[in-house]
Amino acid sequence: MKERILAFIENLGRIDSRIVYALVFLATAIPLIMNIRIPMPVSPEVKSAFQAMDRLKPGDVILISTDYGPSSAPETQPMLEAILTHAFKKDLKVLLMTHWRFEGLIMGIQGLDKIAKKFGKEYGKDYLVLGYRPGVTAVMIGMSKDFRNIFSTDNEGKPLDSYPMYKEIAGDDGILNYKDIKLLVGLEAGDAGNFWIMIVNARYGVPMIMGTTAVITPEYFTFYQSRQIEGLLGGLKGAADYEALLGISGFASRGMVSQFAVHVLIILLIFLGNLSDIARRFRS
Amino acid sequence: MMDLIGVWVAAFLTLAILSFLFGDNPVYKFVEHIFVGASAAFGIIVMLNQAVWPFIQEGITTQDMFLKITTYIAIFMGILTLFRLEIMNYIAPTLTWISRFPIAFVTGVGTGIGIVTGIHGYIFPQVVATFLPIMENNTSIIEIASNLVLIVGVLSSLYYFYFSMEQRGALRWIVKTGMIIIMITFGSAFGYTIMARVSLLIGRIYFLISDWLHLVR
Incomplete structure (x- = not known):
């Protein structure tokens, strides 16, 4: 069981790059289409x-x-x-x-x-x-x-x-x-x-x-x-x-929600990549 | 009607360029060549039309003698630059050295202006901005911490690039601090770069789903 979980986690690091592109596209497009807004503090x-x-x-x-x-x-x-x-x-x-x-x-x-x-x-x-x-x-x-x-x-x-x-x-x-x-x-x-x-x-x-x-x-x-x-x-x-x-409320305010979604996705992918690497080391 | 055609052409070009994500292909290559050719032609025409020709026209027709003479000198220098063209290697290969004069002139003037503006407009104000009082009467704890980070960051980063003495003992900790500061700087710069690239993607996708597909409310 442990082996199967480790193998699954390791495989997460081998996601096809086209799936990543599709996810990035969705993370960008959905907030724009749905016109989602999030509050942001001003710098x-x-x-x-x-x-x-x-x-x-x-x-x-x-x-x-x-x-x-x-x-x-x-x-x-x-x-x-x-x-x-x-x-x-x-x-x-x-x-x-x-x-x-x-x-x-x-x-x-x-x-x-x-x-x-x-x-x-x-x-x-x-x-x-x-x-x-x-x-x-x-x-x-x-x-x-x-x-x-x-x-x-x-x-x-x-x-x-x-x-x-x-x-x-x-x-x-x-x-x-x-x-x-x-x-x-x-x-x-x-x-x-x-x-x-x-x-x-x-x-x-x-x-x-x-x-x-x-x-x-x-x-x-x-x-x-x-x-x-x-x-x-x-x-x-x-x-x-x-x-x-x-x-x-212009293009920038609208685009920042997509920006936020893509950033979360990138962080998640980095996290999964590292997790996959740890799993690979465990297995080897 | 023209707007509609423009939007469809732009959408096709965008999708053709994005098709590279799935591998190199003839459509991508075709659009890439259009881009390179159009950019070069556009650049040449704009330069001639907006910069070179108005400059020559105005300089030659002016009543100001000083401006007239300097314009003729600039035109002469410009002509000398043409000796660097590839074709001159066949027409007059022994004369290509002439093009060094305008290049030397531009380099000399550029360096002169660069040194003065660099010291006066960049180095001095930056050094002055680093001379911070760590603590004053009304300084908050955050400001004190920020000032300390700035001063320690500048000094340790500068020391990281000091190679004239072996960095041993306590000095190694300064070097390590400098290295950490530099790494944080790179990390923040990289984060901003990602934000920039994502913004460009947002711009293109917004165009596709808004102007082209009309999906945006």
């Missing part, structure tokens, strides 16, 4: 990011840098939508750009169009899309004197200073640069965010919050701990937390 770093946005006054300018592509959109796009919802609710002026990958601009425009429409915001009056310029450090340093050094026109090809929003936010000197930016929001899937912090925060003192894919989140915790960034949204959980603080 302090997301609360801090939310407060940094919340402190801004109507008319203040935020610069959003969408440095990601479709491959990381399930994590970063809900962040963008939640932050834009917050910004438009507070009547902030939004500038959007990217300098990492062109696809980031497409994702950014998609998010802007969706949320701006919801709040009845107008292009050129409430928000502007600067466009895409590669070059990371060169772009950042170039923007420090005048954004028009790098983005002489917007994404539509019209001169930046031809828009009423530009005249409003550039102030009396007619020059738009980092001094006019009250908060920089970096949505990052790679190294570009490090440069925002190391150059634009360290050199020009622009306050910033970061929304990062989960892979690079541990790296950004060091910047949060050192107070170089005011807040951090890490992965899908960060986006879900921000949605919770805003009181909205």
Whole structure:
């Protein structure tokens, strides 16, 4: 009997990988289809990011840098939508750009169009899309004197200073640069965010919050701990937390239940794998 | 109608890529090749259209003499880079060394900026953030423990990479502590990586069951 139990436990470690894929699929799909919700505590770093946005006054300018592509959109796009919802609710002026990958601009425009429409915001009056310029450090340093050094026109090809929003936010000197930016929001899937912090925060003192894919989140915790960034949204959980603080229920909140189910499944599989290994040792 | 076609094409491409889970197959290979080809073409067109051409156009037509000259220098440097192309090995093999000039320029500028920003924007603020008072008047026990973990973690991890002296006796315990801290860091980074990959899967499955199959309420 003991032998049979040990053999059964050992066999658990030899589950066909296709069964594991099927289980992962079910653990992901069922909570999404059933629209299951679970309460989640909000992380302090997301609360801090939310407060940094919340402190801004109507008319203040935020610069959003969408440095990601479709491959990381399930994590970063809900962040963008939640932050834009917050910004438009507070009547902030939004500038959007990217300098990492062109696809980031497409994702950014998609998010802007969706949320701006919801709040009845107008292009050129409430928000502007600067466009895409590669070059990371060169772009950042170039923007420090005048954004028009790098983005002489917007994404539509019209001169930046031809828009009423530009005249409003550039102030009396007619020059738009980092001094006019009250908060920089970096949505990052790679190294570009490090440069925002190391150059634009360290050199020009622009306050910033970061929304990062989960892979690079541990790296950004060091910047949060050192107070170089005011807040951090890490992965899908960060986006879900921000949605919770805003009181909205978007893709991130929905996806976190699947995330939870898959994590439980992975832990269970690791446990079974180890149990199977112990059983194998016993038998041999 | 176009949206519908787009959703069906995207669903087919997603399923074709996921079919690799059951082994390599011609459908997967076909879609993989489409992805590589489309990405390369897209990247080239975007770079030319969004970065190279506007830069040249603006630099040449500007009234600012300084900008005009620097644009011509940049164009000249760009042309020199072309000497690195494979075809130049057949046309002018003795001239490929010319491409080293723009590479040296970019390396020099990149290193200069990298060193300054690295020290000013990363190392200094991080070192300052480590100089923590372990205990102050209103510090809670959790904060004290957190500060201690940070200080002990930084010092022991740094010492783990100190190889100029044999790590014996009591020093070995510092090394072991450093190793444990590093392992915990790797573990947390790996946990986040799993979360990231699962999020991507959720995104794709949500697309399939929502936009394609309309199963989501």
